[in-house]
Amino acid sequence: MKNCGFIWPRKVQEAVIPYIIEGYDIKCQSETGTGKTAAYLIPIIDNLMKEKAKKGLSNEGPICVILAPTREIVEQIFQDAQKLNYGTDISVAKAYGEIRIKDNLNELTKRCNILCACIGRLLNLMKHDHQEFDDLLLLDMKYLVIDEADYFLTGPETQDIVTFLDHERLPPVNKRQNLYFSPTLRTEKLNLLADKYSNVKNMVLLTSSLECNQRIKFFVEDVHFAKDKPKLLQKCIKNIIAENEGKCPRIMVFVNTKKTANKVADDLKYANFPATVIHSDFSQHRRDKTIAEFRKESSNCRILVSVNVVGRGIDVEEMDYVINYEIPNSHDSKYRFIQRCGRTGRTRPGTAITFYCKANDKDMAPAIASVLKNAQQLPEFFKNQVLTEGIEESLGQLSINKKGNK
Incomplete structure (x- = not known):
């Protein structure tokens, strides 16, 4: 105890x-x-x-x-x-x-x-x-x-x-x-x-029955062209820093590929943001060191750019922001989205921001919309763009079923 x-x-x-x-x-x-x-x-x-x-x-x-x-x-x-x-x-x-x-x-x-x-x-x-x-x-x-x-x-x-x-x-x-x-x-x-x-x-x-952490505040950014994402990301981070009295809190940025992860991290560092990158191409020593620096809020490691598989293993109790620079594009995108957003909001309220580009993400939109609807945070523009009819609603708090017993 x-x-x-x-x-x-x-x-x-x-x-x-x-x-x-x-x-x-x-x-x-x-x-x-x-x-x-x-x-x-x-x-x-x-x-x-x-x-x-x-x-x-x-x-x-x-x-x-x-x-x-x-x-x-x-x-x-x-x-x-x-x-x-x-x-x-x-x-x-x-x-x-x-x-x-x-x-x-x-x-x-x-x-x-x-x-x-x-x-x-x-x-x-x-x-x-x-x-x-x-x-x-x-x-x-x-x-x-x-x-x-x-x-x-x-x-x-x-x-x-x-x-x-x-x-x-x-x-x-x-x-x-x-x-x-x-x-x-x-x-x-x-x-x-x-x-x-x-x-x-x-x-x-x-x-x-709760598909997503109820402490998370969800936001969706309507991105018209994928090429606009780098500038939007920098603008988004600047706004976050301004909201935190000039201090950059811990932010995890999710992408789908290692190549994109490297590019996004390089762009942020070039713009003088305290960003670094983590994925499976790096040695375990480097990955462990990066995570340790991110957890202790090292001055040069407050923004961590990650792919899904590595990022899902990073547990930071007081991480305030997750940014989905790219929406998960796998067959189980809904649950990968939930897992990514769940990196924040663990012990206190957190924020999950998602960049939605209709041209690239329309196939994943219904899955993401169901999560936001379940959280009662489905943006009006997003609601108008995707079909949300028949989305399964939350049915209760917790169900227990003992197999072998009637």
């Missing part, structure tokens, strides 16, 4: 924690910024502490494996786990690219109760030339957590996660707790895979 740093649980924690303690499998969908990481870490660490006090824990391999899609998210979960297990004698380790395989193996074979990992590195460790880790991993695992499950089960790493879940020496589904957490759990493919690799007779499904 001392390590938690708070007294009252947030809604998702209040709903999830008892079911994990009682041994249920979980599929949990809750909007970004609601506290899902603590919702699974707290009961797992609590269970491990109780087991250790009762009969001791094996130190020969991970008892809990937590998978996340990016290094930034894995590092963030690792840090949260370290904070929560401080003084408990529960050990935690991490595994992702740019950590030497030898260093990973040394740490994991010595002592590791909770492992936070990227799927690529985990599969690498499980290859036959690392047979010692393969044996250790599968001996004692009782908890499997898949964070950001929507990305894993519908994105480019689907085959990797299926390869892992189908591993012949993985404990049977009903011999471990399978916990899926995500801002979105509404695609058919995701639910089919999650159900296949869960004990559906002992599962709880928790879904939030």
Whole structure:
């Protein structure tokens, strides 16, 4: 309780924690910024502490494996786990690219109760030339957590996660707790895979009807031509600085490609804005350093330009502004939009600004409009440009469904 740093649980924690303690499998969908990481870490660490006090824990391999899609998210979960297990004698380790395989193996074979990992590195460790880790991993695992499950089960790493879940020496589904957490759990493919690799007779499904954080104020800028975006971005940031008494707050700018990210960051720096860029072409050391500087509001790193995959792993509790320089252009643009905007408004009101260029974005407009309508912040010009008939309305606060029970 001392390590938690708070007294009252947030809604998702209040709903999830008892079911994990009682041994249920979980599929949990809750909007970004609601506290899902603590919702699974707290009961797992609590269970491990109780087991250790009762009969001791094996130190020969991970008892809990937590998978996340990016290094930034894995590092963030690792840090949260370290904070929560401080003084408990529960050990935690991490595994992702740019950590030497030898260093990973040394740490994991010595002592590791909770492992936070990227799927690529985990599969690498499980290859036959690392047979010692393969044996250790599968001996004692009782908890499997898949964070950001929507990305894993519908994105480019689907085959990797299926390869892992189908591993012949993985404990049977009903011999471990399978916990899926995500801002979105509404695609058919995701639910089919999650159900296949869960004990559906002992599962709880928790879904939030709120698609977006209610602390976020949404604005949409009507951009006639894409070439106008650079000047509009600078004007927008100048206005934000003026509203903040001449100080540039933390602003995250989202784009769709690394090339655009580099160009936007260079333009901002050339215009003397404290901007920097982050994406997967940079080394992990540089990415970690950039995020650290952004979190502590370094004088030269107050505006962070990012692509979606890296940006979704950056958790800054008091970030005030998100700017969607480009609207997500994937098949799940609605949920990527929600995730991007959810970088702000976590502990206090935030602002999400979106540049909408009809010529480029009309195909994604209905999806974005449904989010804004759900938040009761659909601009009149946007409403007039897109068809919003039949958009699903928010139906309630939280629904809980125990599969296996009528």
